[in-house]
Amino acid sequence: MDVTATSRQSFRASHRVRNISNSATKEMAIIAARIGGCVSLGQGVPSFVTPPHIIEAVRTVLVEDPSSGKYSLQTGMPALRNRIARYLLDEKRITVDPDSEICVTVGGMEALLATVLTVVDEGDEVILPTPTYASYIEQVQLAGGIPIFVPLTENWGLDLEAIRGAVTPKTRAIMLCNPGNPTGTVFSDEETIALCKLAVSHDFVVITDEAYDYIVYEGGMPFSPLSVEEFRRNVISIYSLSKKYALTGWRVGWVAAAQGWMAQIMKVHDATAICAPTPSQFAALAALDGDQSCVAEMREKLLARKKRCCARLDKLNRYFSYVAPKGAFYVMAKYLFSDADSHEIAIRLLEEAKVITIPGGAFGEGGEGHLRISFGGELEVIDEAFDRIEQWLEKTI
Ligand SMILES: Cc1ncc(COP(=O)(O)O)c(C=O)c1O
Known part of the structure; x- marks a missing residue:
C-alpha cells in the first residue's frame, strides 16, 4: 500500500x-x-x-436559573438584544429593530466572518485600507474573495481618491476598522461619510468594525454610519465587548444591520455557532447594564x-x-x-x-x-x- x-x-x-x-x-x-x-x-x-460585578451577575444567574446554561434564541436573548438596541440609540444614534436587526455573536470575530461570508462571492473584490486588521485578509480569502489593498495616507487617514480608483464592477465591500488596529487611527466623520457615499453610488458594502469604539483619546466615539438612513442598505456594523469590558475569553459581540442583510447573516451564524454562549450573553447584559466606571x-x-x-x-x-x-x-x-x-x-x-x-x-x-x-x-x-x-x-x- x-x-x-x-x-x-x-x-x-x-x-x-x-x-x-x-x-x-x-x-x-x-x-x-x-x-x-x-x-x-x-x-x-x-x-x-x-470586572467582579460581571462575574457575580453570571454566577448568580447560573445558580438561580437552570435555563441559563442552555442555548438561547439564535439571534441572542431578547433582553440582551433590547439592551443593545437601546445602547446603539443612546450612544451612537443608531436605530435598529432588536428582533430583526441585531444578532449576538461569538465575539466580533464571528460577526465579521458571518458578514464577509454573507456579502462576498467567489471572485468578488474587497477593499482593505492598509495597514489593515490581519484577520480581514484571511476572512476575505476564506469567502473566495480577493483582497484589494489600498494604502492609507502617511498619517493613516483614508486615501479616498485611491479607494475611488480601486473600485471596479467586482467590488463588493470595504472593511473599515475604526478606531484602527493596527494603526490606532480614528477616521474623521467626513472621511467615513465620503466613503459611504461612494459605497452607495457603486452599491458595495461598508463593513465597519467598531471593536475599539470606546477607546479614543480625544473627543467622543467615532461616527457610526449605520445611524444615517441613506446608508442603511450599504453598512453592516460589527461590535465587540471583548476589550471594553475585559471579556476577551467570554466570546461575545454582535452585528447590526438592516433586516435584509440580517436575514442572510443569521443563516451563517446558525450554521456556525447556533447562538453565542448563553452565560456570556448574561455577562454582556451585566456589562451594558452595570456601572460604567x-x-x-x-x-x-x-x-x-x-x-x-x-x-x-x-x-x-x-x-x-x-x-x-x-x-x-x-x-x-x-x-x-x-x-x-x-x-x-x-x-x-x-x-x-x-x-x-x-x-x-x-x-x-x-x-x-x-x-x-x-x-x-x-x-x-x-x-x-x-x-x-x-x-x-x-x-x-
Ligand atoms: C479590529 C478587531 N476586530 C475584531 C476583533 C475580534 O474581537 P472579538 O474578541 O470580539 O472576537 C479584534 C480582536 O483583537 C480586533 O482587533
Whole structure:
C-alpha cells in the first residue's frame, strides 16, 4: 500500500483553507514560548481582568436559573438584544429593530466572518485600507474573495481618491476598522461619510468594525454610519465587548444591520455557532447594564500607557518614527535603522532582545517597514520591553 499517497489524500484540505495563513501574532507567541523569558509588546489584549460585578451577575444567574446554561434564541436573548438596541440609540444614534436587526455573536470575530461570508462571492473584490486588521485578509480569502489593498495616507487617514480608483464592477465591500488596529487611527466623520457615499453610488458594502469604539483619546466615539438612513442598505456594523469590558475569553459581540442583510447573516451564524454562549450573553447584559466606571478606569490606564509608549519611542527617534495613535492601543512604529523586512526585524528582536512585536507586513502592504507595538500591557512591561529594545539597538545597530 502506498502510505504516502494515502496520507496525502487524507490531509488534502480545501484550497480556501490552504490559501490562508496563520496569524503573525500566533507565530510570534509560539516562537516566544520556545525562547522563554520574553516580554510582550505584541498582545492584542489589555492586561485587565473581567470586572467582579460581571462575574457575580453570571454566577448568580447560573445558580438561580437552570435555563441559563442552555442555548438561547439564535439571534441572542431578547433582553440582551433590547439592551443593545437601546445602547446603539443612546450612544451612537443608531436605530435598529432588536428582533430583526441585531444578532449576538461569538465575539466580533464571528460577526465579521458571518458578514464577509454573507456579502462576498467567489471572485468578488474587497477593499482593505492598509495597514489593515490581519484577520480581514484571511476572512476575505476564506469567502473566495480577493483582497484589494489600498494604502492609507502617511498619517493613516483614508486615501479616498485611491479607494475611488480601486473600485471596479467586482467590488463588493470595504472593511473599515475604526478606531484602527493596527494603526490606532480614528477616521474623521467626513472621511467615513465620503466613503459611504461612494459605497452607495457603486452599491458595495461598508463593513465597519467598531471593536475599539470606546477607546479614543480625544473627543467622543467615532461616527457610526449605520445611524444615517441613506446608508442603511450599504453598512453592516460589527461590535465587540471583548476589550471594553475585559471579556476577551467570554466570546461575545454582535452585528447590526438592516433586516435584509440580517436575514442572510443569521443563516451563517446558525450554521456556525447556533447562538453565542448563553452565560456570556448574561455577562454582556451585566456589562451594558452595570456601572460604567470600569470602562473609564481602563481607558485612563490605557491613556497613561499610550503616553509612556510614545515617550519611549520619542527617546528612540533616531531609530523609529510613528504617528501618535488617537484610539485603540496600538502604534505602528516605522523602523529607520534597517531595510530588512518587518518579519526579519521582529524575529531578530524576539531572538536577540527577547521582545515580542508584530511584523507590520502581516497587516498588508502598507504595514511593511513597521512593527506593531501594543501598549495594552502594564507600564512595567512597556518599560522593560523598551529597556531591552534600547540595549539591543545600542549593541547591534
Ligand atoms: C479590529 C478587531 N476586530 C475584531 C476583533 C475580534 O474581537 P472579538 O474578541 O470580539 O472576537 C479584534 C480582536 O483583537 C480586533 O482587533
